[in-house]
Amino acid sequence: MEMTETQVIKAAVIEDIREIREGLTTLINFTDGFRCTGSYRSVEEALTRLNDDVPDVLLSDIGLPGMSGIEGIRIIKARFPLMQILMLTVYDDDDRIFDALCAGASGYLLKRTPPAKLLENIREAMSGGAPVSPEVASRVIKFFREFHTPDRTDYDLTPHETRLLKLLTEGYNYATAAAKLGVSYNTIKFHVRHIFEKLQVHTKSEAVVKAMRDRLV
Amino acid sequence: MEMTETQVIKAAVIEDIREIREGLTTLINFTDGFRCTGSYRSVEEALTRLNDDVPDVLLSDIGLPGMSGIEGIRIIKARFPLMQILMLTVYDDDDRIFDALCAGASGYLLKRTPPAKLLENIREAMSGGAPVSPEVASRVIKFFREFHTPDRTDYDLTPHETRLLKLLTEGYNYATAAAKLGVSYNTIKFHVRHIFEKLQVHTKSEAVVKAMRDRLV
DNA sequence: CCTCTGACTACCCAAATGGGTGGTGACTTC
């Protein structure tokens, strides 16, 4: 027994379906280098008993009786910031994936993940990775891409108009923008009118909203 | 030879370092179920010869002589939308990762990825996944998380104020917002003043910018 | 040469907004 605690990855499970919960516990305990510190039926149960033997990695379902897994990890992550949390669930819709990641999950695996892969993913989480199932990775990246490249509808703004629009989004009014750009108040009004025409809006507020949404600034 | 073309994954490589390029080509050709349709030293070369035998998956370096891999995949993806493109590179900085994904890359692998893993990732890309190295996944998710949860500074807006603020970001003015919410113009002004106080701003434009930045709406 | 465009300035007037005051009623919490 020279392999010490430092080498062994301690994992715990929150899952309400008995067969799955016991299957995971067995899988973890019967694999070299892993130890299951606990298996819980609900977030509430985990919260009271997690302190007995704090795991390195926590696998959690989302659809749980009582508090949902998403809410659960928010609380658990706040209490144990270093614990790596992996969602292990059947849900693969965007909202749940993003909510889970934002709540503090390090990874998001679908339940059909094969056992060997699952153990590999736990190791990956421990070494700072973010294990996600292929479908999930694909969704995250798709979302990210859409968010980051807004089809570049640039409305043909001239450089000056763009600069002015940027100032407007930063809270400048016409007078202060005029001072900032070193031109007269009337010039600002002139350019603003052009911006409105190009953006198809009629107020400063609409213009700044459009500028921010379409990432013109 | 009963295994037909439909089963074989056709891959191509863009990589300027000869050893790596030939290593990848050999790896792909000597693996069952894969065939290498071409290996190119630059994006320019790939563009002229890719049509000879169009691959399903393209592995590309980023640091290439002439056009960079990022610019390259933007062009290639536009010309061959169905082609899955994987970046295979030494760079792991955020900017390059995000630029590549936005330019149309399906995945982003670091060059230290072991051969077996690499082949698995090519298969994953073919089946609609988004293979990324663990470090890369971690960065994408971290970025995503920061972007999506802006520290929830909620300024204690009441439900009504939040509704009104949302309308303002949608281009409503006081009069139309009043009609929409079924209250009087003066009531809108009253609430708007409170919103301004809580958000510490003095104009509608500043309020909508703040609302959008802090994802209050 | 002439035209076009971008950038610039000015004046006028109407509409929208910002900020101050005053008040009502309902509902919760202490």
Add this chain to the structure above:
DNA sequence: GAAGTCACCACCCATTTGGGTAGTCAGAGG
């Protein structure tokens, strides 16, 4: 029962804004 919060409404007045018209000037390009 008092204090607080939320929602509601009104009047006043100054400032900001939106939109129209009417110009100048410099540089690019046919």
